[in-house]
Amino acid sequence: MSKEQHEAIKENSMLIQKEMLAKQFKELSTATELGKKVVYTFVPGNLTELILSFDMLPVYPEINALQSGMRKKSADYIRDAEKIGYSEDVCTYVKCDIGMMLNGNIGPTGEKLPPPDLLLLSYTGCFTFLKWFENLERLYPGVPVAMLHTPYQEDGKISQDQVDYMVKQMNEEVIPKMEMVSGKKFDLERLSKMLVNSAKAEDLLVKVLESAKHVPSPIDAYFAGVYYIGPIFTAFRGTEEAVEYYTELWKEVQERMRLGLGPITPEGELKEEKFRLVVEGPPNWTNFREFWKIFYDMGAVIVASSYTKVGGVYDQGFRHDPNAPLESLAKYCMGVYTNLNLPQRVDLLEKYVEEYKADGFLINSIKSCNSFSAGQLMIMREIEQRSGVPVGFIESDLVDPRYFSYANIKNRLESYFQMLGQRKIIMKQVEAEI
Amino acid sequence: MKVLEEILQECELLAFDLNFSRAKQWKSEDPKRIIVGYLPIYVPREIIHAANGISVGIMGSGDRKQIIKGDAYYQSYICHLPRGIIEMALDNNLDGFDGFLFPAICDCVRNLSGMFKLSKKGKFQRYFDYPQNFDPNIGGTFYKQEIGKVIDDMFAINGIKITSEAINHSIGLYNKNRFLIEKIYEIRQAAPWKLTAVETYYILRAGQVIPVEEHNEILEQVVSHLQNERGEPMDNIRIVVSGSFCEQPPIGLIKSIELAGCYIVEDDFMLGSRWIQGDINATTDNPLEALADAYINQSTFSSAYYDVGNPKGKRLVKLSKERDADGIIFCAASFCDPALLDRPEMQKECDLAGIPHINFQFHENTGQFKVIKEQAGTFSDSIKLWA
Numbered sequence: 056m057s058k059e060q061h062e063a064i065k066e067n068s069m070l071i072q073k074e075m076l077a078k079q080f081k082e083l084s085t086a087t088e089l090g091k092k093v094v095y096t097f098v099p100g101n102l103t104e105l106i107l108s109f110d111m112l113p114v115y116p117e118i119n120a121l122q123s124g125m126r127k128k129s130a131d132y133i134r135d136a137e138k139i140g141y142s143e144d145v146c147t148y149v150k151c152d153i154g155m156m157l158n159g160n161i162g163p164t165g166e167k168l169p170p171p172d173l174l175l176l177s178y179t180g181c182f183t184f185l186k187w188f189e190n191l192e193r194l195y196p197g198v199p200v201a202m203l204h205t206p207y208q209e210d211g212k213i214s215q216d217q218v219d220y221m222v223k224q225m226n227e228e229v230i231p232k233m234e235m236v237s238g239k240k241f242d243l244e245r246l247s248k249m250l251v252n253s254a255k256a257e258d259l260l261v262k263v264l265e266s267a268k269h270v271p272s273p274i275d276a277y278f279a280g281v282y283y284i285g286p287i288f289t290a291f292r293g294t295e296e297a298v299e300y301y302t303e304l305w306k307e308v309q310e311r312m313r314l315g316l317g318p319i320t321p322e323g324e325l326k327e328e329k330f331r332l333v334v335e336g337p338p339n340w341t342n343f344r345e346f347w348k349i350f351y352d353m354g355a356v357i358v359a360s361s362y363t364k365v366g367g368v369y370d371q372g373f374r375h376d377p378n379a380p381l382e383s384l385a386k387y388c389m390g391v392y393t394n395l396n397l398p399q400r401v402d403l404l405e406k407y408v409e410e411y412k413a414d415g416f417l418i419n420s421i422k423s424c425n426s427f428s429a430g431q432l433m434i435m436r437e438i439e440q441r442s443g444v445p446v447g448f449i450e451s452d453l454v455d456p457r458y459f460s461y462a463n464i465k466n467r468l469e470s471y472f473q474m475l476g477q478r479k480i481i482m483k484q485v486e487a488e489i
Numbered sequence: 490m491k492v493l494e495e496i497l498q499e500c501e502l503l504a505f506d507l508n509f510s511r512a513k514q515w516k517s518e519d520p521k522r523i524i525v526g527y528l529p530i531y532v533p534r535e536i537i538h539a540a541n542g543i544s545v546g547i548m549g550s551g552d553r554k555q556i557i558k559g560d561a562y563y564q565s566y567i568c569h570l571p572r573g574i575i576e577m578a579l580d581n582n583l584d585g586f587d588g589f590l591f592p593a594i595c596d597c598v599r600n601l602s603g604m605f606k607l608s609k610k611g612k613f614q615r616y617f618d619y620p621q622n623f624d625p626n627i628g629g630t631f632y633k634q635e636i637g638k639v640i641d642d643m644f645a646i647n648g649i650k651i652t653s654e655a656i657n658h659s660i661g662l663y664n665k666n667r668f669l670i671e672k673i674y675e676i677r678q679a680a681p682w683k684l685t686a687v688e689t690y691y692i693l694r695a696g697q698v699i700p701v702e703e704h705n706e707i708l709e710q711v712v713s714h715l716q717n718e719r720g721e722p723m724d725n726i727r728i729v730v731s732g733s734f735c736e737q738p739p740i741g742l743i744k745s746i747e748l749a750g751c752y753i754v755e756d757d758f759m760l761g762s763r764w765i766q767g768d769i770n771a772t773t774d775n776p777l778e779a780l781a782d783a784y785i786n787q788s789t790f791s792s793a794y795y796d797v798g799n800p801k802g803k804r805l806v807k808l809s810k811e812r813d814a815d816g817i818i819f820c821a822a823s824f825c826d827p828a829l830l831d832r833p834e835m836q837k838e839c840d841l842a843g844i845p846h847i848n849f850q851f852h853e854n855t856g857q858f859k860v861i862k863e864q865a866g867t868f869s870d871s872i873k874l875w876a
Contacts, residue, residue, distance in 0.1 A: 139833055140832060140833035141829075141830070141833055142821075142829040142832065142850070144566070144823055144824045144825075144826075144850070145826050145829045145830050146826060146830070181596065182593075182595045182596045182599070182826065182827070183596070183826050183830065185621070185795050186792075186826065186827060186830035186831065187830070188797075189797060189800075189830075189831075189834070190830065190833075190834060193800070193837075202621055202622060202795065204621035204622055204628075206631070207599065207616055207618055209602070209616040209618065216631075220627065220631045220634075223626075223627045224622055224627060227624065228627070396602070396603045396606065396616070397602075397603020397604060397607055398603060398607055400603075401607065420564055422564075422566045425567065425595070425597050425600070425826065426596040426600075428566075428567065429563070429571070429596055429599075429600040429601070430562075430600035430601070430604050431564075432562050432563065432564070433562055433604050433607060450564065
């Protein structure tokens with residue numbers, strides 16, 4: 056397909072997001088000269104609105120790592136981190152980030168990222184975050200670290216004690232450090248106003264994600280889904296721009312539904328939806344396009360995924376609440392997918408299979424990510440037993456291309472799709488006989 | 490008093506009894522008794538003891554059990570410990586356990602708690618979250634709430650309401666336990682040939698699976714025996730082993746290090762038994778506060794705990810100097826994110842302090858030690874010849 060044809064299928068929302076990102080990285084590249092303070096933090100359970108309310112700029116190391124993966128730079132970065140002693144066994148996001156630092160901290164747009172003024176360790180749903188920032192603290196000596204410990208949803212619910220614990224940490228640890236670094240006083244009213252925007256964008260995102268319940272689905276909730284969640288999971292939640300982006304996106308999705316169109320893929324519109332899948336686990340970034348192509352070539356559409364919930368399980372009703380800003384941020388942090396216990400995850404995935412009328416359930420198990428991967432084989436069995444849909448299992452990595460075996464994955468997926476196809480034929484025959 | 494060799498033999502049997510027979514026998518003597526299993530590294534065992542329970546450390550199946558079913562639950566890139574534990578659960582080794590605690594040390598152990606929940610193993614399965622905030626008013630309060638949940642879990646089983654007196658009594662017993670363990674380490678500090686690292690390991694690991702009162706008796710006898718001469722000093726170097734705080738190295742590996750010419754004068758194998766440094770207040774009206782204070786102010790260090798403000802690398806160097814060690818061996822389980830992510834920075838601290846170090850990785854069921862022995866031997870020789 057020619058470059059012109061690729062350009063032709065860019066929807067307005069895609070162009071808006073591209074501009075938002077370009078502006079964000081431009082701002083980051085000039086942060087030091089403009090005197091803007093920079094906060095490094097993580098995507099799951101982030102406090103973006105709080106950071107923005109101090110006029111500071113957030114940087115998300117996982118996003119840098121995945122962008123490096125998509126731009127084929129991660130292999131070298133990982134190798135450089137391994138050269139200084141990081142084991143082959145450990146998280147490749149961490150190694151990619153450290154490798155990027157060793158190579159001048161050049162961001163995804165080719166511009167240098169500023170060093171942090173504050174390391175905000177929002178320790179949510181992933182133990183490695185803790186280790187990651189301990190390492191960064193030593194690589195950026197003297198930079199203050201604010202720790203926000205998010206309790207795990209051990210009992211399958213959020214208790215008031217846990218909310219109080221988090222709010223206390225924000226009041227006595229996080230906010231004072233933000234005030235110190237930014238030189239500004241905390242402005243609760245400003246934060247509240249931002250949360251109004253957050254809730255608006257969250258409403259719209261949920262509508263977009265739930266449009267996949269429609270048959271055929273107008274969206275791919277995994278491969279395209281990772282773009283849809285971009286602004287709200289990162290630096291734009293709480294901003295007018297995010298609301299505008301999601302308004303535009305929702306408008307486009309509605310139009311696609313009205314016309315009965317399928318999702319847009321990098322090679323144009325999917326003409327026929329053959330299989331509807333629920334996917335558990337993050338995608339592979341180093342071979343993202345190739346990976347996606349295996350699916351759309353077979354007419355497979357991902358109608359729901361757990362990965363698009365790592366920055367918030369909004370479709371289960373959570374909204375940021377401007378009337379209780381800090382409590383709401385606490386509940387948000389505790390509610391993200393990787394902070395759910397395994398029984399909660401299984402319940403959610405089972406619900407997705409049913410509500411989104413999925414033909415199958417697939418796990419992309421990531422070598423680097425124990426937060427997702429440990430226990431996935433049991434999740435798979437539970438879903439198979441409860442829902443009766445065929446399950447599939449493939450393995451890859453986030454940003455280490457050494458662990459993406461195209462032929463192996465394609466082979467497994469083709470067999471899986473053949474099985475789904477046969478099952479559909481048999482089920483049709485059974486229905487006809489009844 | 491039993492002779493030392495007899496004690497060591499008994500401890501070896503207890504340490505690797507994967508059916509936890511002594512704990513089950515202890516429970517069978519009183520219907521109100523309970524068994525609470527816990528994973529590495531640390532839980533405040535005092536509260537379980539105070540609730541008429543026995544806390545049993547589930548340290549993995551090591552190289553003593555063939556893993557068949559466990560491998561079907563875990564991908565190849567996940568450490569070995571949880572697959573051995575799942576195997577034990579499926580083979581009924583853990584039958585009779587009333588509850589399980591999964592300390593917050595990594596994502597694998599955390600998600601294993603969910604797998605036990607889904608499998609409905611035991612009457613409760615609890616991920617035991619630790620505060621990562623070390624302000625007593627914030628993290629301390631959270632910690633007490635976490636302990637309170639475990640107390641409620643146990644109360645729901647045996648109906649025993651624990652009193653301050655009961656917890657104080659239990660704290661006293663564990664204070665004694667830690668004191669005696671440290672005594673053994675001190676004796677070995679001065680004369681490591683008196684008790685090998687493997688023998689020390691048997692003694693400490695046995696303490697994970699028997700009542701603390703019985704373990705204290707054993708420790709007292711061992712300390713008494715060690716007042717006498719035993720063994721001969723050898724031309725070995727003195728080393729610290731770091732990174733084996735969760736998945737345990739096989740005995741063959743520890744032996745190989747020793748046979749290669751290294752006295753292991755400090756290690757983190759059974760770190761949970763030594764987690765709190767010094768005594769906890771056992772004469773207080775608020776023992777939960779005392780346990781929380783001890784956790785916040787008297788914890789040792791490990792890769793599984795947040796350390797900004799008190800970096801582990803510096804603490805390791807300090808410990809190494811206190812033990813008068815010649816070098817450090819970083820010995821982490823494969824795929825252990827906490828230990829392996831710490832390693833580069835800890836090694837950097839060793840370099841700055843001029844402490845030689847080497848590293849290798851293992852699985853709990855590693856069977857080949859030749860390479861490790863050669864590596865440790867070369868390390869020992871190089872220090873003896875050129876340090």
